[in-house]
Amino acid sequence: MQYILALDQGTTSSRALLFDTTPSICSISQREFPQGYPHPGWVEHDAMEIYASQYAVMEEAVLKADISVQDIAAIAITNQRETTVVWNRHTGRPIAPAIVWQCRRTAARCEELKQSAMAETIRKKTGLIVDAYFSATKIEWILDHVPGARAAAEQGDLLFGTIDTWLVWKLTGGKNHVTDYTNAARTMLFNIHTLTWDEELLSLFRIPKSMMPAVQDSSSIFGYHTFHGVQIPIAGIAGDQQASLFGHTCFHPGEAKSTYGTGCFLLMNTGDRIVESRNGLLTTIAIGRNGHVQYALEGSVFVAGAAIQWLRDELQLIKTSAEASDLALTVPDTAGLYLVPAFTGLGAPYWDMFARGCLIGITRGANRAHLARAALESIAYQCLELVEAMEQDWGAPVSVLQADGGASQSQFLMQFQADLLRKCVIRPQILETTALGAAFLAGLAVGIWKDTDELVRRRRLGASFTPSMEEEARQKRVSGWKKAVSRSLSWVEQEEN
Numbered sequence: 001m002q003y004i005l006a007l008d009q010g011t012t013s014s015r016a017l018l019f020d021t022t023p024s025i026c027s028i029s030q031r032e033f034p035q036g037y038p039h040p041g042w043v044e045h046d047a048m049e050i051y052a053s054q055y056a057v058m059e060e061a062v063l064k065a066d067i068s069v070q071d072i073a074a075i076a077i078t079n080q081r082e083t084t085v086v087w088n089r090h091t092g093r094p095i096a097p098a099i100v101w102q103c104r105r106t107a108a109r110c111e112e113l114k115q116s117a118m119a120e121t122i123r124k125k126t127g128l129i130v131d132a133y134f135s136a137t138k139i140e141w142i143l144d145h146v147p148g149a150r151a152a153a154e155q156g157d158l159l160f161g162t163i164d165t166w167l168v169w170k171l172t173g174g175k176n177h178v179t180d181y182t183n184a185a186r187t188m189l190f191n192i193h194t195l196t197w198d199e200e201l202l203s204l205f206r207i208p209k210s211m212m213p214a215v216q217d218s219s220s221i222f223g224y225h226t227f228h229g230v231q232i233p234i235a236g237i238a239g240d241q242q243a244s245l246f247g248h249t250c251f252h253p254g255e256a257k258s259t260y261g262t263g264c265f266l267l268m269n270t271g272d273r274i275v276e277s278r279n280g281l282l283t284t285i286a287i288g289r290n291g292h293v294q295y296a297l298e299g300s301v302f303v304a305g306a307a308i309q310w311l312r313d314e315l316q317l318i319k320t321s322a323e324a325s326d327l328a329l330t331v332p333d334t335a336g337l338y339l340v341p342a343f344t345g346l347g348a349p350y351w352d353m354f355a356r357g358c359l360i361g362i363t364r365g366a367n368r369a370h371l372a373r374a375a376l377e378s379i380a381y382q383c384l385e386l387v388e389a390m391e392q393d394w395g396a397p398v399s400v401l402q403a404d405g406g407a408s409q410s411q412f413l414m415q416f417q418a419d420l421l422r423k424c425v426i427r428p429q430i431l432e433t434t435a436l437g438a439a440f441l442a443g444l445a446v447g448i449w450k451d452t453d454e455l456v457r458r459r460r461l462g463a464s465f466t467p468s469m470e471e472e473a474r475q476k477r478v479s480g481w482k483k484a485v486s487r488s489l490s491w492v493e494q495e496e497n
Contacts, residue, residue: 002073004442005061005232006435007054009079009163010240011100011262012309014053016061017435018072021448023458025432026067029060036097041104041344044097047085050163051170058227069228074235075171076442077222078243078434079163081186084138086211087166088152089159092174096146098163099138102263102302102344106137107353113137118204125191125198127274127283129351133300135162136188140205153208160211162186164237168222171234176223179213181288182242190215192274192285195293217288218242219441236442238287240434241265245296246287247437248402248428249456256390256398258383259434260407263347264304266386268297268394279389280349289444297393299348299386303341303357304379305407310343311375317368325410328373336361338484339374346488349389356491360484379407380417381481387421401425404433411463419469420478429460 001020008015015030031053036044062069082101087094099105113119113130122130132138139160143150152158161169165179184190184197189207191198197212216222222234238246241259245267248257253271258264269286274295276283286296303310308324311317318324342355359371391397403425407413418425430436443449449458 001071002448003065003067003071004074004076004439004448005058005072006076006078006439006442007058007167008240008432008435008438009050009054009077009167011080011102014050014057015435016054016057017432017439018061018065018067019436019439021443023430023436023439025430027061027064028432029057029064031057039105041107043100043103043344045083045100047087047094047098047166050098051167054167069230072227072230072232073448074233074442074446075225076236076435076438077164077167077234078238078240078438079167079183081162081183081239081241082133082135083163084135084142085161085163085166086139086142086149086158088157089174090157092169095149095158096142099141101133103138104132104344104353106132106141107345109137109140110353122188122201125193125201126188127185127192128188129280129282130188131351132353133347134186134188136201136205136207139207139211143206150206153211156208156210158211159213160207161213164239165213168234168237171225172223177213178222179215180218180237181215181285181293182218182239183237184215185285186239192283192295217291219289219445221445233446235445236438236440238438238441241267241298242286242296243437243441244404244434245269245437246440247433247435248404249452249459250402251452251456254394254396254398257402257404257433258386260304260379260403260405260413262304262306264301264379264383264386266299266383266390268390268398270295270297270394275393277389277393279392280351281386281389281393282348297390299389301382301386302345302347303343304382305405306343307339307341307375307378308407310341311372317371321406322409324372324376325412327369328376328412331369331373334374334377335363335366335370336480337366337370337374338480339371339378340484340488341375341378342488346485349385350485350489352489354490354492355488358484358488360487361480376410376413377416380413380420381478383417384420384478399423403427404431414463414465415468418465418467419474422467422474425465427462427464429462431462
């Protein structure tokens with residue numbers, strides 16, 4: 001038996017999963033790491049802590065499975081996207097904390113860009129809407145605010161990477177500075193038409209090209225890691241949402257999935273077509289294989305499962321995330337309560353960096369069960385708006401929605417989602433679809449699996465949810481949600497950022 005060791009480096013934790021060829025999960029290990037919030041709207045990570053936690057769970061996953069290291073055919077990596085690390089190529093040390101995708105510190109800079117002619121240039125070249133979400137303004141901020149950083153960058157001493165690039169650099173002992181097409185496409189610096197780092201955009205943000213990693217197919221050899229004396233190829237890399245799309249075997253145009261994690265991310269495979277959105281979605285790269293890329297439409301919700309973590313950690317209304325679903329089922333509805341979790345602004349289809357969270361419709365009878373239900377419902381409402389926008393851009397309905405991610409374990413949420421969408425929601429047997437997608441990419445690169453047809457045959461379905469809510473009740477709920485969102489928009493004055 002051969003195995004794929006998949007590293008799933010997320011926003012709040014690092015995980016490692018060992019898959020066999022069936023594919024089944026043989027072991028899994030996870031460690032949370034600290035989150036930094038130095039100012040309102042800022043989010044930071046320590047890149048060295050990320051690597052340390054990721055390496056620790058690699059070791060644990062292999063030990064738990066009690067297998068020989070020689071039987072690991074490849075390492076796969078999937079990662080939180082856009083999060084930005086800048087480090088010194090000579091010392092291998094980051095020059096500043098990693099700026100996380102959720103961080104809004106560059107919102108004012110993005111607003112300035114949005115008012116300029118460059119906003120349309122950026123959208124046409126990268127498929128992205130100017131936003132603090134992406135890597136470009138994060139790199140620029142580090143070079144502008146860390147003493148001596150810009151001079152060091154211009155001398156060729158600094159390297160940039162998203163988390164996949166940072167992990168490969170560390171795992172290969174500094175030999176390989178690489179990324180894949182899916183991660184490159186999320187930087188706001190990569191031209192998705194020419195498949196190259198864009199000189200005009202690098203110049204706009206004053207980022208030396210020498211900082212940028214080489215870009216290659218998502219299913220290919222990125223380097224080798226010597227693990228307990230054995231050289232193992234790093235053979236598959238994809239940003240977490242694209243890896244999930246691949247893990248769901250959404251290989252054909254029109255197939256879509258939604259991942260319910262810290263955020264909520266809806267992706268639809270558009271094949272060879274670059275579909276420009278008219279409804280606030282992003283155009284991005286779905287995957288790169290065999291010298292060819294497929295494209296995707298993407299809708300991003302910044303806060304999904306994080307709203308449940310907020311109930312647990314900040315409000316301390318629940319002890320575990322799973323408790324929210326049980327609590328929600330103790331009440332028939334939210335008693336008119338709506339939570340708009342715009343804690344770090346709103347993503348698609350609004351793209352309002354200055355929106356903030358609001359809890360509205362509060363009455364004297366509202367209790368923690370209503371709030372738990374409102375938090376879960378907020379995830380489904382946000383996903384509904386993404387699906388509606390996607391169907392308009394694509395010109396055809398999404399027939400079925402594939403679902404994964406931690407929050408998809410909630411029976412309540414999945415049923416409510418099916419009710420809002422008025423379509424079937426399918427949850428796979430292996431919920432770790434993101435790690436599975438990365439494993440698929442690595443396995444294809446080293447010959448574990450023959451082709452994508454074999455992957456489709458090997459995929460196992462879990463549960464399906466069909467709509468049951470009456471249309472009048474559905475419309476009333478959706479109308480209330482849209483009204484609540486309107487109250488959260490443009491809450492923060494720009495000069496406060």
